[in-house]
Amino acid sequence: MQMLTDRSKVVSDKKMTFMERIYIPAIVKGMFITLKHFFGKKTTISYPEQKREFSKVYRGQHVLKRDDIGRERCTACGLCAVACPAEAITMIAAERKPGEENLYREEKYAAVYEINMLRCIFCGDCEDACPKEAIFLTDRIVASQYKRKPFIYGKDMLVEPLDPSKRIDISARQTENVNKFKLEKRFAHNK
Amino acid sequence: MDWTILLYKTIFLFIILLVTLLVAMYSTYGERKVAAFMQDRRGPNRAGPFGLLQPLADGVKMFMKEEIIPLTANRTLFILGPSIAMTTALLTGVVIPWGGTLIIGGREFSMQIADLNIGILYVFAMVSIGVYGIMIGGWASNNKYALLGAIRAASQMISYELAMGMSIVALVITTGSLSLHDIVTQQHGMHWNIFYQPLGFLIFITCAFAETNRAPFDLPECETELIGGYHTEYSSMKLGFYLFAEYINMFISSAVITTLYFGGYNMPFIDQLGLSPNTVTLLGTAFFFVKILSMIFLFMWIRWTLPRFRYDQLMNLGWKGLIPLAIFNILATGVYYYFTELT
Numbered sequence: 253m254q255m256l257t258d259r260s261k262v263v264s265d266k267k268m269t270f271m272e273r274i275y276i277p278a279i280v281k282g283m284f285i286t287l288k289h290f291f292g293k294k295t296t297i298s299y300p301e302q303k304r305e306f307s308k309v310y311r312g313q314h315v316l317k318r319d320d321i322g323r324e325r326c327t328a329c330g331l332c333a334v335a336c337p338a339e340a341i342t343m344i345a346a347e348r349k350p351g352e353e354n355l356y357r358e359e360k361y362a363a364v365y366e367i368n369m370l371r372c373i374f375c376g377d378c379e380d381a382c383p384k385e386a387i388f389l390t391d392r393i394v395a396s397q398y399k400r401k402p403f404i405y406g407k408d409m410l411v412e413p414l415d416p417s418k419r420i421d422i423s424a425r426q427t428e429n430v431n432k433f434k435l436e437k438r439f440a441h442n443k
Numbered sequence: 444m445d446w447t448i449l450l451y452k453t454i455f456l457f458i459i460l461l462v463t464l465l466v467a468m469y470s471t472y473g474e475r476k477v478a479a480f481m482q483d484r485r486g487p488n489r490a491g492p493f494g495l496l497q498p499l500a501d502g503v504k505m506f507m508k509e510e511i512i513p514l515t516a517n518r519t520l521f522i523l524g525p526s527i528a529m530t531t532a533l534l535t536g537v538v539i540p541w542g543g544t545l546i547i548g549g550r551e552f553s554m555q556i557a558d559l560n561i562g563i564l565y566v567f568a569m570v571s572i573g574v575y576g577i578m579i580g581g582w583a584s585n586n587k588y589a590l591l592g593a594i595r596a597a598s599q600m601i602s603y604e605l606a607m608g609m610s611i612v613a614l615v616i617t618t619g620s621l622s623l624h625d626i627v628t629q630q631h632g633m634h635w636n637i638f639y640q641p642l643g644f645l646i647f648i649t650c651a652f653a654e655t656n657r658a659p660f661d662l663p664e665c666e667t668e669l670i671g672g673y674h675t676e677y678s679s680m681k682l683g684f685y686l687f688a689e690y691i692n693m694f695i696s697s698a699v700i701t702t703l704y705f706g707g708y709n710m711p712f713i714d715q716l717g718l719s720p721n722t723v724t725l726l727g728t729a730f731f732f733v734k735i736l737s738m739i740f741l742f743m744w745i746r747w748t749l750p751r752f753r754y755d756q757l758m759n760l761g762w763k764g765l766i767p768l769a770i771f772n773i774l775a776t777g778v779y780y781y782f783t784e785l786t
Contacts, residue, residue, distance in 0.1 A: 279748070283745070286744065287481075291480075294485050295484070296484050
């Protein structure tokens with residue numbers, strides 16, 4: 253049988269030798285191992301002062317993007333809700349009234365857009381499914397709560413602020429490969 | 444005995460009590476730090492600089508916790524248990540010679556509260572009564588696990604007390620005295636007893652681990668099997684007393700081991716320095732504490748290195764390993780002194 257690691261040892265129930273039976277050499281050996289660790293490097297990260305860096309592809313709380321002039325990109329097509337394996341996304345669409353052109357980019361928009369953060373598994377399929385580049389996962393952590401209700405995030409939590417300086421940076425999610433993949437997918441039905 | 448001696452003894456008694464409590468308090472902190480360091484962690488470091496206020500915070504927590512006495516427990520004994528454990532743990536300190544003699548105003552003051560001529564026996568007696576604290580507490584809880592822990596504690600302490608006593612017999616043969624004061628003064632210079640009784644020392648320290656219920660012999664309270672053992676039902680400061688008594692016991696046994704085997708307050712090469720007697724005494728006491736603290740570190744080091752013994756292994760080691768060894772040690776010592784010191 254092939255060993256999974258090179259650290260595996262064959263064990264046997266042979267009689268212990270005298271040196272093994274008096275335990276002292278083994279105890280001393282063990283004590284030196286712990287002493288080595290005593291002076292070794294500590295692996296703890298002192299949390300509030302020191303934060304562990306996120307991975308580049310970390311997927312945390314979602315954001316609903318606005319376009320350059322501050323209009324919501326989401327058109328409430330429902331593809332994200334269909335793509336969602338955990339069925340965490342629900343939305344109610346509404347028609348854009350005249351005079352609301354500065355608020356919504358498309359003629360149809362999401363009047364209600366809710367993600368249940370307890371159901372969400374942060375797979376990022378909504379992001380892949382979105383044809384309007386409206387939803388992205390960010391490196392923000394979903395805050396803990398005492399009740400279930402606050403975990404259902406509405407548009408007030410999801411849509412990014414209007415103020416350009418407070419926009420959520422999602423450039424980490426828009427690498428060249430991702431953009432190429434999205435472009436190919438968009439025109440896939442023409443082939 | 445005149446009033447100056449009485450006053451001195453009272454003050455000294457309080458100092459020893461305070462120091463014992465302080466050391467025990469910071470042993471809890473030290474234990475957590477040592478454990479953390481050996482497991483590549485940092486340990487408590489939030490309360491005060493380096494987490495030095497952690498023992499205080501723990502103490503406050505213990506006092507503030509809700510006091511629960513189970514309905515089915517025997518109320519009197521339930522309270523008596525931790526009291527005995529704590530009292531006996533503190534009582535042992537009086538016979539230990541903490542230093543030489545201080546000369547204040549032309550009078551000699553010994554840095555030992557009571558120089559009993561049977562000092563070692565007194566220590567043994569107190570340690571043995573300490574078992575009652577655990578036994579009574581475990582029995583009064585009216586809880587299976589607590590009772591099991593108590594039974595284990597009792598059988599373990601009885602088994603190891605034998606071997607411990609026998610290793611001391613060999614030591615007494617070499618020193619010719621049961622008084623701790625005499626034993627320490629005999630070890631002046633580098634005549635530490637560990638060089639004369641290495642086997643006895645090994646037996647003694649193993650038994651000391653068992654007597655203080657420390658790993659690898661912490662069967663009475665093994666969390667994984669007995670959910671805390673004899674103190675399963677205890678809460679608030681009663682639990683605190685049990686845990687605290689263990690640390691006091693550790694401090695006192697370190698002091699006893701140092702006194703018996705490592706020359707107590709004797710420092711090597713102190714005579715060559717030509718210091719005044721008081722300085723020598725104080726230096727000796729400081730050195731005594733250095734030795735004790737290293738001993739406590741050894742206790743912790745072993746705890747965080749070795750896994751716990753199984754119950755049958757514990758009994759095997761005690762009855763089939765240590766007691767025959769101790770008897771052999773007595774015989775060998777006796778024969779040696781019979782042929783070398785025929786006086």
